[in-house]
Amino acid sequence: MAHARARGRPAIEPDRFAYTPGRGIAAEIAGTTVLVGNQAWMADRGIVTDGGAGNDRDGAPAASEILVARDGHLLGGIAVADTVRPEAQHVIAVLGRMGIRTILLTGDTRAVADAVASGLGIREVEADLLPEDKLQRVNGLVAAGRTVAMVGDGINDAPALAAASVGVGMGSGTDVARESADVVLLGNDLARFVDTLALARRTRRIIWQNFAGTLAVDALGVGLAAFGLLGPLFAAFIHVASELTFILNSARLLPPPRPVSK
Numbered sequence: 001m002a003h004a005r006a007r008g009r010p011a012i013e014p015d016r017f018a019y020t021p022g023r024g025i026a027a028e029i030a031g032t033t034v035l036v037g038n039q040a041w042m043a044d045r046g047i048v049t050d051g052g053a054g055n056d057r058d059g060a061p062a063a064s065e066i067l068v069a070r071d072g073h074l075l076g077g078i079a080v081a082d083t084v085r086p087e088a089q090h091v092i093a094v095l096g097r098m099g100i101r102t103i104l105l106t107g108d109t110r111a112v113a114d115a116v117a118s119g120l121g122i123r124e125v126e127a128d129l130l131p132e133d134k135l136q137r138v139n140g141l142v143a144a145g146r147t148v149a150m151v152g153d154g155i156n157d158a159p160a161l162a163a164a165s166v167g168v169g170m171g172s173g174t175d176v177a178r179e180s181a182d183v184v185l186l187g188n189d190l191a192r193f194v195d196t197l198a199l200a201r202r203t204r205r206i207i208w209q210n211f212a213g214t215l216a217v218d219a220l221g222v223g224l225a226a227f228g229l230l231g232p233l234f235a236a237f238i239h240v241a242s243e244l245t246f247i248l249n250s251a252r253l254l255p256p257p258r259p260v261s262k
Contacts, residue, residue: 022130134160217242
C-alpha cells in the first residue's frame with residue numbers, strides 16, 4: 001500500500017468483494033474483475049499461470065507468491081516474505097527444553113515453511129494448509145488425547161484456535177483470532193507465551209505441593225490421635241503451622257517487589 005501511494009496510485013473501494021480463506025480474493029472495480037491469490041485460486045478461476053508469474057524473486061526463494069489477474073488475464077505476482085520474530089528461535093528452544101512438541105502449521109508453500117522451520121529449529125512442518133486443514137490437524141491431535149496449545153494471529157487460524165485445548169491469540173492479531181482464542185497475549189512478543197507456560201507449570205507444582213502437604217498433615221494428625229498422642233493444643237498448633245506453611249509456599253508465586261528509585 002505504501003508503494004502504491006508512493007507511485008500516485010490511490011486505493012479505490014471495490015463495488016463488490018469476496019474472500020475465500022486460504023485461497024484469495026475477488027473484487028469488482030469499475031466494471032473489471034480483479035483476482036488476487038495463490039496459484040490454486042487462479043486455477044479455480046481458469047487463469048493460466050504457467051507455474052507462476054514471478055519465478056525471479058530477487059534472491060528471496062523463501063517467499064510466498066501472490067498472483068494478480070484482471071478480467072481473466074494474469075498481470076503478475078508479488079513475492080511476500082514474513083520476517084521471523086527475533087525472539088522466536090529462543091522461544092522454540094525453550095519449549096523444547098520444557099518437553100513440549102512444536103509443530104509448524106502454515107498456509108505458505110513448502111519452500112517457505114521449510115526455510116522458516118530450519119531457521120527456528122522446528123522439525124515437524126506441514127505446509128500449503130487451508131483453514132480446514134489446520135482445524136483437522138488440531139482435531140486429530142486432540143482426539144489422540146494430546147493437550148494442544150494453538151498459537152495464531154490470522155483469520156485462517158481462527159477455527160484451529162477454537163478447536164485446540166487452549167487457543168492462544170496474539171494481541172496484534174486479527175479480531176477474529178483474538179475472539180476465537182482462550183488466551184490473548186498482550187503485544188507481539190512470543191516470549192510472553194513461554195513466560196505464561198512457565199508460570200502455569202510453577203502454579204500447578206505449588207498446588208500439588210500444598211495438596212500433598214495437607215494430606216500428610218491430616219494423616220499425621222489422625223495417626224497421633226489414634227494413639228492418644230494428640231491433645232487440643234498440639235492439634236491447634238499443627239493446624240495453624242501447616243496452614244501458614246502452605247500460605248507461605250503459595251506466596252512464592254507473588255512477583256518480586258520492584259526497586260523504588262529515589
